[in-house]
Amino acid sequence: MKYSSYVGLEIHIHLLTQTKAFCSCAARFGDEPNTNVCPVCLGYPGVLPSLNEDALFMGYRVAHALGCELSRCTIFERKNYFYPDMPKNYQISQFAAPLGGAGYFDFEVRGGIKRLSIRECHFEEDAGKLVHAGTMTFIDYNRAGYPLLEIVTEPELVDGEEAEAFLRSFRRLVRHLGVCDGNMEEGSLRCDANVSVNEEGRGLGVKVELKNMNSSRFVRMGLDYEVKRQTARLKDGRKVEQETRLWNENRDVTETMRKKESASDYRYFPEPDLPPFRPEEAFLARVRDSAIELPLARKRRYLEAFALTEEQAELLLEERAVADYFESAVALGADPRSAALWIVGELRAQLARSGVEIASCALDPSRFTSLLKILAAGRIQTTIAKQVLRAVLEENRDPEDLIAERGWERISDRTVLASLVDEVLTREAAVVERIRSGDRKPIAFLMGEAMKASAGRAEPGALKELVMERLA
Amino acid sequence: MLDELRPWSGLLSDRKRRPGYEAYAADWEGRIGAFLQFAPERPAGADAAPAGASLDARGDFLGVPFAVKDNIAVEGFRMTCGSRILENFRVPYTATCVRRLQGRGALVVGKTNLDEFAMGSSCDNSALGRSSNPYDPVRVTGGSSGGSAAAVAAGVVPFALGTDTGGSVRQPASFCGVYGLKPSYGAVSRFGLAAYASSLEGAGVLARSVDIVEAVFRSMCGEDPLDQTSAASGRSLLAEDGPPRSVGLIKGLGGLDAEAEAAYRDALRALEDSGLRLVELDLPLLDYVLPAYYTIATAEASANLARYTGIAYGRRAAEAENPADLVRRSRTEGFGDEVKLRILLGTFVLRSGFQDRYYLKAQEIRRAIRDELAEALRRVDLIALPVFPTLAFPHGDTGMDQFQQKMADKFTCTANVAGLPALAVPTGLSKGLPTGIQLMAAAFREDRLFACARSLAPLYPVPEPPSFSQEFLK
Numbered sequence: 001m002k003y004s005s006y007v008g009l010e011i012h013i014h015l016l017t018q019t020k021a022f023c024s025c026a027a028r029f030g031d032e033p034n035t036n037v038c039p040v041c042l043g044y045p046g047v048l049p050s051l052n053e054d055a056l057f058m059g060y061r062v063a064h065a066l067g068c069e070l071s072r073c074t075i076f077e078r079k080n081y082f083y084p085d086m087p088k089n090y091q092i093s094q095f096a097a098p099l100g101g102a103g104y105f106d107f108e109v110r111g112g113i114k115r116l117s118i119r120e121c122h123f124e125e126d127a128g129k130l131v132h133a134g135t136m137t138f139i140d141y142n143r144a145g146y147p148l149l150e151i152v153t154e155p156e157l158v159d160g161e162e163a164e165a166f167l168r169s170f171r172r173l174v175r176h177l178g179v180c181d182g183n184m185e186e187g188s189l190r191c192d193a194n195v196s197v198n199e200e201g202r203g204l205g206v207k208v209e210l211k212n213m214n215s216s217r218f219v220r221m222g223l224d225y226e227v228k229r230q231t232a233r234l235k236d237g238r239k240v241e242q243e244t245r246l247w248n249e250n251r252d253v254t255e256t257m258r259k260k261e262s263a264s265d266y267r268y269f270p271e272p273d274l275p276p277f278r279p280e281e282a283f284l285a286r287v288r289d290s291a292i293e294l295p296l297a298r299k300r301r302y303l304e305a306f307a308l309t310e311e312q313a314e315l316l317l318e319e320r321a322v323a324d325y326f327e328s329a330v331a332l333g334a335d336p337r338s339a340a341l342w343i344v345g346e347l348r349a350q351l352a353r354s355g356v357e358i359a360s361c362a363l364d365p366s367r368f369t370s371l372l373k374i375l376a377a378g379r380i381q382t383t384i385a386k387q388v389l390r391a392v393l394e395e396n397r398d399p400e401d402l403i404a405e406r407g408w409e410r411i412s413d414r415t416v417l418a419s420l421v422d423e424v425l426t427r428e429a430a431v432v433e434r435i436r437s438g439d440r441k442p443i444a445f446l447m448g449e450a451m452k453a454s455a456g457r458a459e460p461g462a463l464k465e466l467v468m469e470r471l472a
Numbered sequence: 473m474l475d476e477l478r479p480w481s482g483l484l485s486d487r488k489r490r491p492g493y494e495a496y497a498a499d500w501e502g503r504i505g506a507f508l509q510f511a512p513e514r515p516a517g518a519d520a521a522p523a524g525a526s527l528d529a530r531g532d533f534l535g536v537p538f539a540v541k542d543n544i545a546v547e548g549f550r551m552t553c554g555s556r557i558l559e560n561f562r563v564p565y566t567a568t569c570v571r572r573l574q575g576r577g578a579l580v581v582g583k584t585n586l587d588e589f590a591m592g593s594s595c596d597n598s599a600l601g602r603s604s605n606p607y608d609p610v611r612v613t614g615g616s617s618g619g620s621a622a623a624v625a626a627g628v629v630p631f632a633l634g635t636d637t638g639g640s641v642r643q644p645a646s647f648c649g650v651y652g653l654k655p656s657y658g659a660v661s662r663f664g665l666a667a668y669a670s671s672l673e674g675a676g677v678l679a680r681s682v683d684i685v686e687a688v689f690r691s692m693c694g695e696d697p698l699d700q701t702s703a704a705s706g707r708s709l710l711a712e713d714g715p716p717r718s719v720g721l722i723k724g725l726g727g728l729d730a731e732a733e734a735a736y737r738d739a740l741r742a743l744e745d746s747g748l749r750l751v752e753l754d755l756p757l758l759d760y761v762l763p764a765y766y767t768i769a770t771a772e773a774s775a776n777l778a779r780y781t782g783i784a785y786g787r788r789a790a791e792a793e794n795p796a797d798l799v800r801r802s803r804t805e806g807f808g809d810e811v812k813l814r815i816l817l818g819t820f821v822l823r824s825g826f827q828d829r830y831y832l833k834a835q836e837i838r839r840a841i842r843d844e845l846a847e848a849l850r851r852v853d854l855i856a857l858p859v860f861p862t863l864a865f866p867h868g869d870t871g872m873d874q875f876q877q878k879m880a881d882k883f884t885c886t887a888n889v890a891g892l893p894a895l896a897v898p899t900g901l902s903k904g905l906p907t908g909i910q911l912m913a914a915a916f917r918e919d920r921l922f923a924c925a926r927s928l929a930p931l932y933p934v935p936e937p938p939s940f941s942q943e944f945l946k
Binding site: 039042043044045046047048049050051078080082084087088089090130137139141265266267268269272273274275 | 543544545551553558561563564565567662663664665666667670671697698699700701771772774775778779780781783784785794795796798799819822823824827831
């Protein structure tokens, strides 16, 4: 008997807004507990929510990027359930008319491209956070009221590998959109899943909800475990129970959290405190105008138009700012392949060391391009180019000026080089003697010394010729 | 400033007049228990007037005291909602409607009693105090804004604010013989009103004159960024296009007791005498208003009252096994029976699989009623209705039981279901008890209510309860 597995995901992203979804408190993590709170996000009596339109705008942008149908009249609803970290004991969410309807997302997996259908995107607020300490429980409401977008996919994935690949691509998408930092460990991107297994050709099986997977790796592990567990049960002739299970990252297994019977009835009804949101044409136009080229499309363009390697393209596209930087340089006339090489190599390493963002570093795309052109023209050595790059970053100067001022241009004048070589050979007479008596090894040492004497500026070919001539 | 408000201005800071005022208020309080908090020595509002603003420009109510129902937030006072669960809750903000009055110089002198969380029609559902009718203390004030109505009727304040979810301003106003306005939905910001049924309720005004009601209403209304359901057009739509010419009455109206029926008939004659054309209206959907009203009200209440857990504020159970147990115990101890009943009902009607039968059907009825009334109000300028099927009834079991009281809301809750403005107008006394009539207009046509009430005013002088006096103002 063959079995098919069906995996769907529910992804929550924290939208990167200045303020919370329904009040003017700062939407910021890591502050002292209960400092970014007000009567609205604490659910005091008599206060009312005020919609943060920026947050909703971000939600529409994500929905647009996922090819979803954008709602012309989206409704907020109350999702009712009691939980100690929920200030109002209902969550303002969406149900009947979410902001984004059916859409899709293409992502790479197993060397190909898979298209996953998106069921809907809806806007909601986050709850606070319970902190347990011994027999005490504390509540931090800083997170309460933080704007979230939930993206629900159809159950069209088959295993953990696909889910992980999707999640990584999706994470890159929201980072490129600039609406979420995508940090799963800090909970700004969270992923729950539903899994079912059934005999091939018989459609969906009994659905199990899976929670508590706090990294894309755990998503993969949890789903693979769950597919295996359910398949094994069916093979044994047992049934799969409808339930919610938690991934236990210490034991690498999934465990029952609650059975179906205790599932909640959320008693959704329209939020009377918030009128339906009917985006005006100008709002939707802004959504469309702020659309970005999807990272996957961009990657294919890099491979085809610029002949970059798969790895270079991936590295450039990790951050949208890096990819933008790359394209600016190319537009200014930089050679795409060497630009890619330098960006993902030396530049990235230097920026990582100093903690400066690429978009604001002193080596702007135009300076970077001129440095690459100087290098390509053979006017400086590669090692010098690295030196120039660092100097520009540190001193915020033009590469051309630095090279001129510090005399870093390459030396190819044979008379100048000859005098350098002669100096070294005279100094290292003993080594020269050894070579002449047949030991060829120290030749490299002499080359190095000569290069050092030129402060790295000597043209290596000419230098080698001169050394060999003198030794002959 | 209105002439009739002038004597009140500066009363609280007047060392000569205040003792007389306090004595008068204390005398009434002993009999009617209108207030849960009364603080003439430290009223709230003096700081709210914008610094440097000219007193003439912002002073329509300069130094005039008023009372506020205790489910409306006023910084400086507790907001108890008449409930044990909020008995000691100090509220750190002020409702927009109150703030706007304070901005014009008015001073909150106290917080008035109410049915717990505004759920009731007698004020007897208050967990924190008992209020009685100034005309006969064995009878109720009506509710839920009973304390506000009693305080105004007794002349302790020139006006008071209440909230009206299904008649909670108009019915006690009528029981106590004063005017009671429920504005159009959205005309006045709900920010600062402890929510019971958000889509039905709003702040209203009780006073002994139409002029005061109108002045207060005009000061309170208008869009508020803190309430996204408040209407920008609140003020601009106060068109004044001459006095209303026609008034509709409901065909086949029944269920009134003898005194209420007689008062209603008398008022209709008075309307006719004042020059209005009476038009009989057939509004068959009105029979469905009450079930739709209670379905929607309790559904919203079940969510609105879910926040009272004793965790972040309010009464907290002394002992609990875990957070869930803490919430359960705090709510069990903190809420009264009527509140629990409505929370349970609301939870019931929202259950998945049952929404079609209850909540969604109620919303359908609501839309249909709104349409039917809008249509009717294109044919007539106003609709006249009774306020309540009885006059003020006695406290306790000899009066009306909770179910009868709910059934009796049918005349008032129509305006809430349809979002329309309505005004209770006092029409004198019958056997020593106040009577009244209710006028209803199209949305944002409060002006028609005021115009009609003014034309009735000469026929129906506002009654005064025994021992009523305003001597302390002199």
